[in-house]
Amino acid sequence: xxxxxxxxxxxxxPAQFDPETRRLLRATVDWFEDRGKRRLIEDYRSRAWLADxxxxxxxxxxxxxxLTPASAAGDKDQRWDTARIAALNEIFGFYGLDYWxxxxxxxxxxxxxxxxxxxAARTRAAELLTQGEVFAFGLSEKTHGADIYSTDxxxxxxxxxxxxxxxxxxYIGNGNAAGLVSVFGxxxxxxxxxGYVFFAADSRHPAYHLEKNVVDSSKYVSEFRLENYPVGPDxxxxxxxxxxxxxxxxxxxxKFNLCTASIGICEHAMYEAVTHAHTRILYGxxxxxxxxxxxxxxxxxxxxxxxxLFSDRAVxxxxxxxxxxxxxxxxxxxxxxxxxxxxEKVIDxxxxxxxxxxxxxxxxxxxxxxxxxxLPKLEGTVHVxxxxxxxxxxxxxxxxxxxxxxxxxxxxxxxxxxxxxxPARGLGSVRFHDWRPAYDAYAGVPNVARFRxxxxxxxxxxxxxxxxxxxxRDLDLLLAVGxxxxxxxxxxxxxxxxxxxxxxxxxxxxxxxxxxxxxxxxAVELHGKDSATADQQRWALGAVRRPVIDAARSARxxxxxxxxxxxxxxxx
Numbered sequence: 297x298x299x300x301x302x303x304x305x306x307x308x309x310p311a312q313f314d315p316e317t318r319r320l321l322r323a324t325v326d327w328f329e330d331r332g333k334r335r336l337i338e339d340y341r342s343r344a345w346l347a348d349x350x351x352x353x354x355x356x357x358x359x360x361x362x363l364t365p366a367s368a369a370g371d372k373d374q375r376w377d378t379a380r381i382a383a384l385n386e387i388f389g390f391y392g393l394d395y396w397x398x399x400x401x402x403x404x405x406x407x408x409x410x411x412x413x414x415x416a417a418r419t420r421a422a423e424l425l426t427q428g429e430v431f432a433f434g435l436s437e438k439t440h441g442a443d444i445y446s447t448d449x450x451x452x453x454x455x456x457x458x459x460x461x462x463x464x465x466x467y468i469g470n471g472n473a474a475g476l477v478s479v480f481g482x483x484x485x486x487x488x489x490x491g492y493v494f495f496a497a498d499s500r501h502p503a504y505h506l507e508k509n510v511v512d513s514s515k516y517v518s519e520f521r522l523e524n525y526p527v528g529p530d531x532x533x534x535x536x537x538x539x540x541x542x543x544x545x546x547x548x549x550x551k552f553n554l555c556t557a558s559i560g561i562c563e564h565a566m567y568e569a570v571t572h573a574h575t576r577i578l579y580g581x582x583x584x585x586x587x588x589x590x591x592x593x594x595x596x597x598x599x600x601x602x603x604x605l606f607s608d609r610a611v612x613x614x615x616x617x618x619x620x621x622x623x624x625x626x627x628x629x630x631x632x633x634x635x636x637x638x639x640e641k642v643i644d645x646x647x648x649x650x651x652x653x654x655x656x657x658x659x660x661x662x663x664x665x666x667x668x669x670x671l672p673k674l675e676g677t678v679h680v681x682x683x684x685x686x687x688x689x690x691x692x693x694x695x696x697x698x699x700x701x702x703x704x705x706x707x708x709x710x711x712x713x714x715x716x717x718x719p720a721r722g723l724g725s726v727r728f729h730d731w732r733p734a735y736d737a738y739a740g741v742p743n744v745a746r747f748r749x750x751x752x753x754x755x756x757x758x759x760x761x762x763x764x765x766x767x768x769r770d771l772d773l774l775l776a777v778g779x780x781x782x783x784x785x786x787x788x789x790x791x792x793x794x795x796x797x798x799x800x801x802x803x804x805x806x807x808x809x810x811x812x813x814x815x816x817x818x819a820v821e822l823h824g825k826d827s828a829t830a831d832q833q834r835w836a837l838g839a840v841r842r843p844v845i846d847a848a849r850s851a852r853x854x855x856x857x858x859x860x861x862x863x864x865x866x867x868x
Contacts, residue, residue: 301601301803302563303386304864305329310383312706316373317380320358321387327352328391333660333866336391340663343514345472346398354428358384359402365410366710368422375710376410378614382556382607389560393667394514396557398430401469403553405431407546408478408494408533410715416530417496421476429475433550434497435543438466438519442676444492444543449481451493451527458528459483461495464507464521471518472506474499478533479522480543492539496531497522537719544720548628551675552614555607555631558639558671562600565664567864569593569646572653574861584861589649590854596645597857598807601799602790603635603642609793615705617713622726623699626688626785633681634782636671643668660866682778683771687723689781693755696730704796731784734791741801742844743808744791750815751784753839761831776822783815806853809843816840 305328310321327349328336338344353359362381364374381403388396409421409431421431440446449463461481471477476496483491497504503526507519534542570593573583583589610627617624643665647654654661672678735751738744757777767773787808794804816839822828823836 301604302566302860303390303560304567305390305866306864313380313383314373314708316361317377317708320356320361321380321383323356324358324384324387328387329867332868333658334868336866337658337660337663339514340392340394341657343512345516346394346514349395350398350428350430350473357426359399359428359430360422360425363403363406364422364425365712365715367712368410368418370422370426375708376712376714377708378552378711378714379611379706381553382611385553385556386560386563389557390564391560392663393557393561393670396553396560397469397515400550400553400557401433402431402474404433404546404550405470405474405476405478407433407549407715408539408542409476409496411542411545411717412494412533414530414533417476417533420496420530424475427475430470430473432468432470432474432477432499432518433546434465434468434471434477434479434520436465436467438464441467444480444540447480447482447492449479449522450484451481451495452484454526458526458531459493459495461497461522461525461527464519466519467510468518468520470516471499471520472509472516477504477520478546480539489540490536492534492536493527493532494534494539494542495527496533497525497527501525541718541720545715545717547675548625548717548720549714551632551681552610552628554671554674555603555610555635558636558668559600559603559607561664561668562596562603562639562642564866565643565646565661565668566596566600567860568659568661569596569650569654570857570860571862571865573649574858583649584858590857592645592649593857594806594850594854595810596642597860598803598810598853599638599642599645601803602786602807602811603638605790605793605797605799606786607631607635609789609796612702612705614714615709615711616702619713619718621699623728625723625726626685626692626728627789629676629681629684630782630785630789632675633672633678633685634786636668637678639668640672679771679775682775682782684723685782685785686774686778688726688728689777690758691724691726692728692731692785693758693781695727697727699729731788734788734795737795738791738801738804741805741808742846743805743812744787746841746844747783747787747808747812747815750812750819750839750841751787753835754780754784757832757835757839761829761835767827767829770825770827773822773825773827776818776825779818780815780822783811783818787811802849802852803856805844805846805849809845812841812843816842 305325365376436442451459479497505521509516511517576583610631613627614624735748819836819839823833
């Protein structure tokens with residue numbers, strides 16, 4: 297029953313995709329399953345480089361098939377298809393974030409290349425993918441982080457149409473092995489944004505110096521420096537403001553992958569946690585007989601289902617984006633910020649149940665509890681992405697526009713717009729379809745109706761008690777408002793996907809009982825902020841709601857959770 301909502305390697309059959317995609321996804325699952333849990337955990341603990349995994353991916357043409365857009369493709373199965381990329385993210389997350397990370401930073405490294413008009417660089421990237429190479433994204437620096445306005449990677453014109461590059465980069469995944477590193481820098485002869493340059497470097501070049509892995513992990517998150525590195529015309533990917541846009545648009549593409557990786561981690565951990573709790577006897581009863589344990593595991597389960605529903609629906613908007621439909625610019629940071637922090641809550645709820653078991657070295661859970669923390673902190677912190685989504689709040693809540701309905705996008709199409717996003721500005725002008733019909737469709741579900749009251753209250757807040765000019769500089773206050781807005785958007789896409797998939801209404805009602813509690817908690821947090829006005833404080837307490845309690849519904853949802861016990865365990 298519940299098994300159909302969660303990824304299970306024993307029953308996995310991605311029939312929604314074309315034959316080659318199905319083959320590659322299933323082959324990836326089988327490769328991990330054949331290696332077994334002992335090897336998986338030992339490689340994680342010993343920080344082993346991923347050579348065998350990358351050899352498998354090269355042999356199968358996995359990265360080349362999934363990450364070569366049709367415009368650079370060498371065969372009919374190669375395309376950039378966000379739906380199948382999301383499916384592979386989930387699989388990698390399920391088995392270990394180290395595998396996902398090598399893939400993720402390859403995606404980031406390819407972003408500036410596939411956005412470039414440099415035919416030679418595009419051809420070289422396609423060939424490297426076919427050879428099984430990985431890629432890297434040379435943006436961050438030790439002193440400045442991802443503050444690209446302050447880059448110290450300097451390019452001096454060489455008088456022959458090229459440059460000599462000098463400088464270092466930090467936190468660069470795959471920097472030890474990348475066949476191509478997309479590096480961001482600035483010219484020494486041009487001031488301001490017109491001097492930005494994105495160029496392609498090779499980690500094997502003698503002028504490329506690998507310093508170290510800055511983390512204690514199989515992930516190779518490198519520090520490297522370039523000394524008199526020759527950058528020829530065929531290496532230049534973008535110049536001027538286009539280089540700046542390519543950096544931000546690449547992050548737009550890459551940050552989406554964090555949500556489905558988080559989902560995969562939580563799914564594997566949930567099988568372990570429920571099975572352990574159900575078979576452990578405490579005071580003469582199974583641990584799952586205790587009411588607080590049932591509540592925590594049920595909350596974890598419905599939160600995980602919500603993560604999947606939101607992310608699946610966000611894929612559709614991502615794939616349907618165009619210059620006239622940029623709604624993905626809201627849903628994308630939501631997947632990065634909201635879904636990944638939900639993943640942390642899911643792991644914490646389960647960990648409270650299994651307690652010391654979560655530390656044991658022969659469990660997947662022990663690494664899941666560590667790895668789930670990283671995803672909210674990659675590709676911009678939670679705070680950065682919360683501040684970003686606030687730019688969309690007024691238009692989303694109060695100023696809807698007409699859009700044709702977006703269907704489920706599982707078609708074998710190339711997502712060309714992702715590499716044609718254009719200038720990275722104008723977020724305040726992005727319009728959205730009306731969020732209310734998604735809620736209206738489930739007005740008969742008690743906790744959806746209860747949460748709708750809170751969503752309507754937020755509209756009232758924006759209209760009558762929104763932060764003034766002075767408060768708008770108080771990021772601490774604004775982030776609390778952002779959390780409230782994020783919940784409304786989260787609920788909207790969950791409901792849209794529930795409608796498209798026919799989700800069991802018991803699960804939906806139980807999930808929204810959790811969201812009602814979350815909204816109330818963030819409202820109380822807003823009430824306590826130092827700069828909250830009297831009107832804002834009154835509003836905050838007035839927005840607190842108690843979820844609709846239904847013991848029979850909760851019992852039916854618990855049956856779904858309990859049915860996960862023993863369903864999947866990775867072979868030794």
